[in-house]
Amino acid sequence: MNLNSITKESKGIVIVGSGFAAYQLVRMIRKQNQELPVMVITADSGDDYSKPDLSHVFSKRQKATDLVKQTAVRFVEEQNIEILTNTRVEQILTEDKCLVTQTRTIGYDKLVLATGASPFKLTIQGDGVDDMITLNSLADYDNCHEQLSKAGKMLVVGAGLVGTEIAMDLLSSDRKVILNDRADRLIPGLLPEFVANQLYRSLAAKGCELALGTELVRVNRMEQGYEVLLANGQSCRVDAVISAAGLVPHKQLAEQAGLATGRGIVVNKQLQTSDANIYALGDAVEIEGQVLPFLQPIMLSACALASTLVGKETTVHMPAMLIKVKTPAYPIQLAGRTVGHDLSWKVDVSDRGMLVQAFDENQKLAGFITTEQRMAEGFPLLRQLPAVIQGV
Numbered sequence: 001m002n003l004n005s006i007t008k009e010s011k012g013i014v015i016v017g018s019g020f021a022a023y024q025l026v027r028m029i030r031k032q033n034q035e036l037p038v039m040v041i042t043a044d045s046g047d048d049y050s051k052p053d054l055s056h057v058f059s060k061r062q063k064a065t066d067l068v069k070q071t072a073v074r075f076v077e078e079q080n081i082e083i084l085t086n087t088r089v090e091q092i093l094t095e096d097k098c099l100v101t102q103t104r105t106i107g108y109d110k111l112v113l114a115t116g117a118s119p120f121k122l123t124i125q126g127d128g129v130d131d132m133i134t135l136n137s138l139a140d141y142d143n144c145h146e147q148l149s150k151a152g153k154m155l156v157v158g159a160g161l162v163g164t165e166i167a168m169d170l171l172s173s174d175r176k177v178i179l180n181d182r183a184d185r186l187i188p189g190l191l192p193e194f195v196a197n198q199l200y201r202s203l204a205a206k207g208c209e210l211a212l213g214t215e216l217v218r219v220n221r222m223e224q225g226y227e228v229l230l231a232n233g234q235s236c237r238v239d240a241v242i243s244a245a246g247l248v249p250h251k252q253l254a255e256q257a258g259l260a261t262g263r264g265i266v267v268n269k270q271l272q273t274s275d276a277n278i279y280a281l282g283d284a285v286e287i288e289g290q291v292l293p294f295l296q297p298i299m300l301s302a303c304a305l306a307s308t309l310v311g312k313e314t315t316v317h318m319p320a321m322l323i324k325v326k327t328p329a330y331p332i333q334l335a336g337r338t339v340g341h342d343l344s345w346k347v348d349v350s351d352r353g354m355l356v357q358a359f360d361e362n363q364k365l366a367g368f369i370t371t372e373q374r375m376a377e378g379f380p381l382l383r384q385l386p387a388v389i390q391g392v
């Protein structure tokens with residue numbers, strides 16, 4: 001591209017994305033500085049919504065518009081920023097410190113990538129594959145709302161945190177659900193087998209059909225709905241297939257620009273990428289080898305990064321953080337390391353739920369899980385856990 005002919009007026013701080021990470025950062029910058037020029041460029045509508053609410057839209061009978069907390073127009077007025085909505089950033093030209101969209105080239109002083117993560121694409125056969133639904137954005141939900149509101153029976157692929165929460169919510173709204181995962185237990189990345197089994201029982205008691213330890217291999221369109229085939233030979237008709245098979249950090253822009261990437265865009269404790277003028281936060285990043293796709297780490301990152309961007313260099317500190325599993329029939333909270341062959345367990349079961357403590361090889365507390373009515377018992381343990389990212 002010949003940039004000589006392009007005037008690139010710098011927009012100051014330019015943030016790519018308008019999800020929780022981007023908007024939390026804008027709010028934190030404005031708390032400290034009301035004048036600094038800030039521009040947001042986002043591929044979506046820019047409306048502010050709470051993504052975790054997507055886990056319970058069915059039982060609450062909500063439409064996508066019900067989830068909007070503030071429109072993009074209102075947010076821009078309130079925060080005194082510029083925004084380009086429905087605009088995808090195609091390229092970053094690091095030497096020229098500018099971004100390229102389909103129609104414009106925009107200069108930056110400091111660039112922040114808050115590009116989130118995209119649903120993992122499963123390799124599945126059949127002419128219904130492209131109709132599979134994902135629930136990772138307001139637009140995703142808006143696109144499928146009508147189809148899902150009429151659907152009576154659904155297959156949810158992926159029994160991680162999001163897939164399991166969605167399955168339970170669908171059951172609470174009187175739908176029939178098959179929950180499938182190639183792993184042989186629920187939320188395998190966070191729950192040991194004996195806790196996952198309790199959650200399994202509560203889902204089964206609500207009528208969920210659990211197809212674990214087998215893969216979805218084919219989705220074919222039928223006159224009405226879809227025929228799905230699992231690797232174990234089980235086949236059935238459903239009205240919709242929801243894919244919740246995990247997220248992949250959105251790092252393509254960074255990769256093309258030559259920034260260091262691993263599982264996500266690699267950042268240091270100042271949220272700085274391998275280019276000194278480019279920062280990143282949120283679901284898109286990898287920090288100290290970890291991808292932390294949750295609101296609290298994003299909030300802490302936004303807070304630290306805002307200070308750095310207004311001129312007070314700050315590193316992020318992340319203490320041990322609670323993760324809530326939003327499965328009302330069997331609520332679970334956990335923190336620290338809760339899966340791993342090196343862990344030993346202390347399990348206390350009562351009629352009010354479980355308190356599970358995980359110890360490492362040195363007999364130090366590595367993590368804990370609380371269920372049902374025993375949530376409060378985790379709070380004192382949280383303080384004993386090592387920090388996720390130690391600030392300096």
Ligand SMILES: Cc1cc2nc3c(=O)[nH]c(=O)nc-3n(C[C@H](O)[C@H](O)[C@H](O)COP(=O)(O)OP(=O)(O)OC[C@H]3O[C@@H](n4cnc5c(N)ncnc54)[C@H](O)[C@@H]3O)c2cc1C
Pocket residue numbers: 016017018019020021022041042043044051052053054055087088089090114115116117135136137162250253281282283284292293294295296298324326
């Ligand atoms: C169903 C569900 C339930 C959840 N529940 C919880 C929970 O209970 N607790 C919790 O802590 N976390 C939860 N999470 C995770 C949490 O919601 C996310 O970690 C967080 O919202 C991610 O925010 P983000 O801004 O990093 O990414 P996103 O919200 O994905 O935002 C990415 C933004 O980047 C934009 N973008 C991407 N590429 C480009 C480009 N090239 N050009 C322009 N714009 C671009 C997109 O349009 C979007 O605006 C949940 C997630 C889901 C899906």
